[in-house]
Amino acid sequence: MARRQTATLRAVRPVPPAWELHLDLEVVPQAGCYVLADLGGPLREPLFPSVVDGDGFSTVVPRGHPATRLLPGSPVDVLGPLGHGFRLAAIGHALDRLLLIAEVDDLPWLQPLYQAAPSVALVVEATTRLRLPAPSRFPPTLELTMVTRDGSTGYLGPIEEDGPAPAGVVRVLPRLRELMAWAECICVAADVVRYPALARLVKDVRYLPQADFAQALVRVSMPCGVGACDICRVTTRHGERHACVDGPVFDLMDFTGESARRVSRSRGGRPHGVNEAIA
Amino acid sequence: MIELAPRHKYGLPLMVPVMPASGTFGYGHAYHDLVDLSVLGAIVTNPVSLKARTAARGRRVGVRGDHFVVHTGWPNPGVRRVIRESGRVWERLTVPVIVHLLATQPASVGRAAGMLSGVRGVRGLELGFAATVGIERACAQLSAAVEEGDLPVIAKLPFGRVADLAGPLVDAGADALTLMSPPRAVLPVGEVGPGGSVARFMRGRLYGAALFPMTLHILSQWVGKLDVPVIACGGIASPDDALTCLTLGAAAVQIDALLWRDPGLLEAVARAVVRVQPPVTEIDDAQPHDTEDMEVAP
Secondary structure (H helix, E strand, O other), rough: OOOOHHHHEEEEEEEEEEEEEEEEEOOOOOOEEEEEEEOOOOOOOOEOOOOEEEOOEEEEOOOOOOHHHOOOEEEEEEEEEEEEEOOOOHOOOOOOOOEEEEEEEHHHHHHHHHOOEEEEEEEEOOOOOHHHHEEEEEEEOOOOEEOOOOOOOOOOOOOOOOOOOOOOOOHHHHHOOOOOOOHEEEEEEEOHHHHHHHHHHHHHHOOOOOOOEEEEEOOOOOOOOOOOOOOOEEEOEEEEEEEEOEEEEEHHHHOOOHHHHHHHHHHHHOOOOOOOOOO | EOOOOOOOOOOOOEEEOOEEEEOOOOOOOOOOOOOOOOHOOOOOOOOOOOOEEOOOOOOOEEOOEEEEEEEOOOOOOOHHHHHHHHHHHHHHOOOOOOEEEEEEHHHHHHHHHHHHHHOEEEEEEEEEEEOOOOOOHHHHHHHHHHHHOOOOOEEEEOOOOHHHHHHHHOOOOEEEEOOOOOOOOEEEEEEEEOOOOOOOOOEEEEOOOOOHHHHHHHHHHHHOOOOEEEEOOOOOHHHHHHHHHHHOOEEEEEOOOOHHHHHHHHHHHEEEEEEEEOOOOEEOOOOOOOOOOOEEOO
């Protein structure tokens, strides 16, 4: 049920390269769910939790975001919590082994799951070493696999690609396959265009994965939050779905087949209409 | 009570002259947790076409300052499925439903209008035209909706096309006019490069409170010259804005995408309109040499 609440901004602090906001809220969003906040712009903005506690939640916004100029104590009008978040209970038994996969920019949205199971493995990918957080910023219980696209540290990415690697660098794909075989549940937060390849990988590693074995967060513009504006439609194998109400967490296997081709066309192909580079 | 289709055999009476604009409110049930639908005059659905349409690819929204552009491609599952999925909701609603039809091929418009006639809860159609539609084609589309269907038809005019389309469409059988669809606009959405050039642009429907003065301009120019009720639409951001439109002679108002930020706006406008009876107002004409009739009575 969509509800309107007034949150109170408790703290704003830099967490390079971004900023962290903490909002006190009566009903807080769980991992993968979101609230739509009125931060002064013409459209509400979705805020996903990076930390959830009893009083509220923390979220991360880019440097220079208008919310970083708000003073602590400011009221913030929010709609929500909205959407379907990560469903770890859907596995059907107590979860022992959880695998998290994230691009570094989407890492905060998996942070509430760092202690969701006794054994949690995290694969985080960045373009280069400088964009990765220091290992000391992760809980020591987390089994961490760092991936860079240029091989400057950790394994060589992209995570879904195979092929030869330069001397002294190891591709991450064999390691990822091992982790996928080990895990009882996988949660992914990355660019939606990568989901078809990841879904194929899961299908290769796991024989007929059960529903919600692998779950993927889709972060797109969601101005209304109730499925009215049609801006957040994503193509899945079940047809078009609203990320705001049917997601934003979907079964990763929904991004297979025809939907995969459509997702990839929407990224690299000529867009419908005229929303493309004019200059 | 106002009558939006006085020339139609059934008419289209509304208790309150306030409704959401097409493309902003879904098919009637999306906002049921946040908006008390019973205080509204009607609900205008998202655009519907005879056949299903998928969403536009690429970027769908761009924001700059206080305004934004939207390009969705008007995705919808097709009129048959919309009736199947939303028909029960419309039946239970206490307010009339006006289905917004996309003006495509006249034959398709006619078939869709025919399928919607007799659907319980649906009391009218609103026909949305392409920005570049020709006069003859627009009249053919409207005639198809009027002749094949049995419901009052409201024509929603593209921005800036009142002068050439309003008269012919009224003659072709439009029961009311919505002034207007959002204008088309282009916004830079990419980051500014080292040379100062913007890498990407986005074209779409423009929304924002800045549209409101344009809506007033169009209303003041045209409302007295048209023989059918006029619904004001564009940039209405407060109960005062809505009352101003009614004062200028609009029969009803539509709240556009500004309700996404403040869903309570619809209810606030509806309650304010019910409370206040707008007075007859004279417009202070800033151009005294302009010979156009600027004195408008509601």
